Amino acid sequence: MTADRITVAVDAMGGDHAPTQIVAGALAAVAELGVAVRCYGRAEEVVAHVPGGVLPDGFEIVDCREVIAMDDEPASAARRLKDSSVVRAAQAVRDGEADAMISAGNTGAAMAAALLRMGRVPGVARPAIAVPIPVPGSHPQILVDAGATVDAAPEWLVQFAQMGRVYARARFGLDAPTIGLLSNGEEAGKGDTLRKTVFDLLQDEPGFVGNVEGSDFMRPGRADVIVTDGFAGNVALKSIEAALRSLATMVFATLDANDAAREAAQVILPLLLDAAQAYDPDHTGGAVLLGVKGVCVISHGSSNAVAVVSAARVAEACVRADVVTQLRERVGRAG
Amino acid sequence: MTADRITVAVDAMGGDHAPTQIVAGALAAVAELGVAVRCYGRAEEVVAHVPGGVLPDGFEIVDCREVIAMDDEPASAARRLKDSSVVRAAQAVRDGEADAMISAGNTGAAMAAALLRMGRVPGVARPAIAVPIPVPGSHPQILVDAGATVDAAPEWLVQFAQMGRVYARARFGLDAPTIGLLSNGEEAGKGDTLRKTVFDLLQDEPGFVGNVEGSDFMRPGRADVIVTDGFAGNVALKSIEAALRSLATMVFATLDANDAAREAAQVILPLLLDAAQAYDPDHTGGAVLLGVKGVCVISHGSSNAVAVVSAARVAEACVRADVVTQLRERVGRAG
Numbered sequence: 001m002t003a004d005r006i007t008v009a010v011d012a013m014g015g016d017h018a019p020t021q022i023v024a025g026a027l028a029a030v031a032e033l034g035v036a037v038r039c040y041g042r043a044e045e046v047v048a049h050v051p052g053g054v055l056p057d058g059f060e061i062v063d064c065r066e067v068i069a070m071d072d073e074p075a076s077a078a079r080r081l082k083d084s085s086v087v088r089a090a091q092a093v094r095d096g097e098a099d100a101m102i103s104a105g106n107t108g109a110a111m112a113a114a115l116l117r118m119g120r121v122p123g124v125a126r127p128a129i130a131v132p133i134p135v136p137g138s139h140p141q142i143l144v145d146a147g148a149t150v151d152a153a154p155e156w157l158v159q160f161a162q163m164g165r166v167y168a169r170a171r172f173g174l175d176a177p178t179i180g181l182l183s184n185g186e187e188a189g190k191g192d193t194l195r196k197t198v199f200d201l202l203q204d205e206p207g208f209v210g211n212v213e214g215s216d217f218m219r220p221g222r223a224d225v226i227v228t229d230g231f232a233g234n235v236a237l238k239s240i241e242a243a244l245r246s247l248a249t250m251v252f253a254t255l256d257a258n259d260a261a262r263e264a265a266q267v268i269l270p271l272l273l274d275a276a277q278a279y280d281p282d283h284t285g286g287a288v289l290l291g292v293k294g295v296c297v298i299s300h301g302s303s304n305a306v307a308v309v310s311a312a313r314v315a316e317a318c319v320r321a322d323v324v325t326q327l328r329e330r331v332g333r334a335g
Numbered sequence: 336m337t338a339d340r341i342t343v344a345v346d347a348m349g350g351d352h353a354p355t356q357i358v359a360g361a362l363a364a365v366a367e368l369g370v371a372v373r374c375y376g377r378a379e380e381v382v383a384h385v386p387g388g389v390l391p392d393g394f395e396i397v398d399c400r401e402v403i404a405m406d407d408e409p410a411s412a413a414r415r416l417k418d419s420s421v422v423r424a425a426q427a428v429r430d431g432e433a434d435a436m437i438s439a440g441n442t443g444a445a446m447a448a449a450l451l452r453m454g455r456v457p458g459v460a461r462p463a464i465a466v467p468i469p470v471p472g473s474h475p476q477i478l479v480d481a482g483a484t485v486d487a488a489p490e491w492l493v494q495f496a497q498m499g500r501v502y503a504r505a506r507f508g509l510d511a512p513t514i515g516l517l518s519n520g521e522e523a524g525k526g527d528t529l530r531k532t533v534f535d536l537l538q539d540e541p542g543f544v545g546n547v548e549g550s551d552f553m554r555p556g557r558a559d560v561i562v563t564d565g566f567a568g569n570v571a572l573k574s575i576e577a578a579l580r581s582l583a584t585m586v587f588a589t590l591d592a593n594d595a596a597r598e599a600a601q602v603i604l605p606l607l608l609d610a611a612q613a614y615d616p617d618h619t620g621g622a623v624l625l626g627v628k629g630v631c632v633i634s635h636g637s638s639n640a641v642a643v644v645s646a647a648r649v650a651e652a653c654v655r656a657d658v659v660t661q662l663r664e665r666v667g668r669a670g
Contacts, residue, residue: 071522136585147519150527184482184569187406192485192566214573218581228570231527234519235567236574238549243578246553247614250471251586254606261606264599271589271596279582 005036005058006319008312009089009098012041013067014105016302022104023049025308030058033312038062038098040085064088070301074108078116086110090117093294100295100315102286104303110296111148111289118294121327126152127291128160128230129298130167131237136278138220139172144227146287147234154197157181157227161205162331163290164225170321171314172224179205180212180223182232187211194229202227214239244279285310288318290327295319340371340393341654343647344424344433347376348402349440351637357439358384360643365393368647373397373433375420399423405636409443413451421445425452428629435630435650437621439638445631446483446624453629456662461487462626463495463565464633465502466572471613473555474507479562481622482569489532492516492562496540497666498625499560505656506649507559514540515547515558517567522546529564537562549574579614617642620649625662630654 010026012019023046026037036058039046043063047053055061066084068077078087086105090113092098103110107129115127126149132140144164149156161179168177181199183191190211191199202208209223216222217240228236251272255265277283286299286307295318299311318324345361347354358381361372371393374381378398382388390396401419403412413422421440425448427433438445442464450462461484467475479499484491496514503512516534518526525546526534537543544558551557552575563571586607590600612618618641621634630653634646653659 134581136581150519182570184485184566192564195566214570214575215577217574217577219577229527231519231530232567232570235517235549235563236570239552239571239574240549240578242550242552242554243575244582246469246471247579247582250610250613251607254603254610257606260602264602267595267599268589268603271592272586275585275589278585 005034006100006316007036007038007098008315009038009040009092009101010308011086011089011101011103011105011110012039012046013085014103014110015299016070017304018104019045020049021304022308025303025305025312027056027059028305029309029312030056032309033316035312035316036060038092040064040088040092042067062088062092068106068109070106072106072109074106075112077106078109078112087113087117090114090294090296093296094118099319100297102297102299102308102311102315104299104301104307104311107147107298110298114289114292114294114296118292118296121291121293121324121331124159124163124291124327124331126156126159127289128163129287130164130290131287132284133217133226133237133240134279134284135218135220139174139224140284141217141223142168142171142225143233143237144225144290145230145233146237147230148289150229150231152194152229154194154201157194157198157229158201158205159331161202161208161225161227163327164227165207166323166326166330167288167290168224170323170326171317174224176207177224178207178209179225179227180209180216182226182228182236183211183213185211186213248276282307283310285314288314293324295323340369341435341651342371342373342433343650344373344375344427344436345643346421346424346436346438346440346445347374347381348420349438349445350634351405352639353439354380355384356639357643360638360640360647362391362394363640363644364647365391367644368651370647370651371395373427375399375423375427397423397427403441403444405441407441407444409441410447412441413444413447422448422452425449425629425631428631429453434654435632437632437634437643437646437650439634439636439642439646442482442633445633449624449627449629449631453627453631456626456628456659456666459494459498459626459662459666461491461494462624463498464622465499465625466622467619468552468561468572468575469614469619470553470555474509474559475619476552476558477503477506477560478568478572479560479625480565480568481572482565483624485564485566487529487564489529489536492529492533492564493536493540494626494666496537496543496560496562498662499562500542501658501661501665502623502625503559505658505661506652509559511542512559513542513544514560514562515544515551517561517563517571518546518548520546521548583611618645620645623649623653628659630658
């Protein structure tokens, strides 16, 4: 690893389409982004997906024998399976052998591995997952926390806001990101006990615009960063995905409803697929675990090679912007 | 009011398009559903929207002078404005002058009016809002609570499940509705402290299928009733609406992108609008406030006449199935 060429540790065994798509994506990241990749996994399985078995410059395989499955209990698996691909990738970041890690495997295991091996940024009480929510015609909103920390204390949500601001700056180059607190109404005074306390605590935070609602997702200009606890954030994120999937399925079925529709679809479908890229998580890039002492990008379980390249792009942006140092300097101590 | 003709009290002054669309919808409900309607509002404004000023049989205007605005603080407004259209409508149900009430105004005010005037069903600790979530090709899922009770105790969520079951039976004729607990993962053990406690309490409830996720919304066969607290439920509902609106906007823009697209749209658009009815809250009908001693249907703020008719249909179904008596008999005492 050098200052100008960034090295990404890739968990080659994590994800529904691992190792095939993960290795393909890792190779593409080397070719397209110019990053170096260390691929963690069973060497014989990884190399089987390298065309001709010839490793290109900047692509390295690190053999490790264990794999954490999607349905393994994350925390205990990460503690127990020390030679698993995801734990070894996290360890590589801690040991300076890589600048960032990427996993498309068991999200809880990736979090646990990052926490165990990298540890928390001093002063950060709890980590949070930052996920981009697509806003057509604008940069994405950053939802934080999308599932790392349920049962959050008010002070932790203030830190999530601060971390979200650092990340929105690093990722989208926003000078002064706006921050909204996800609530069940936009008026001050809306929300449960947690939200009301956090609302008061956020008054002093630069960029705080007050409460936002679920209806403010995907709407430009409302808030660059949307802060909530990991429970509500996870529910919101998956609800959005469910709605998009349902409506997209309906639209595609309509375009295939009869002969006339299928003919019209020849014009419409290419335009639609083009516009739909704005909604595609494979293109917006993965989630980032904020608050650990290293860059950890968590891509969705069904990641294909394109998603891995996007994740590598996010990892590179975080490393170049030195997000971890920014977090150390800009996140106030909780409590 | 008679046993065979149901009387609905309509808050004519509530909603973004009140009284025009509300009165039009009330008249349509009388004509199409054969219900009787008592329209609460400023008589001169209501009658101005009755064609020719001639009240049809079954349509009555009850003059009341006050109006609660969308941005009034709900609870205090409902207490203070005793002659407001929404409070008078709730009072009519309490006094037996109507079988059900409908409001498209300030949701909090409708809730407060119903609670103040009708009171709670004995044994029910807190009310909950039940909202239908469209599931194309199947009956809707019932999300409960969609925003009535934030800061919920575990026992209250158990009652929400029981109320949801009663309502799913009454509304969709389901013999044995399934119940899912909204969580941040489907495995047992997922969730925050509240969810973990509720999960254990729900083990004895008929139809409990365990945790469901945001990704299970709009998916047939997962759960007929999805139970959560009013904070998370409100976030989920509005997030779904935001995602649907964003994607629908994109699709319509694509159909208008260029001349070829506009020509193809002549075939596609009618099919699409037809299929989109499954997603239209104006057709699925309003939310119902469960746990009060009377039928209270809350329609969305932007309700048009069609939405008012749908709300009246829901009100009628609840009255015919005697949901209030069912709740009294089938909801266990909390705690």
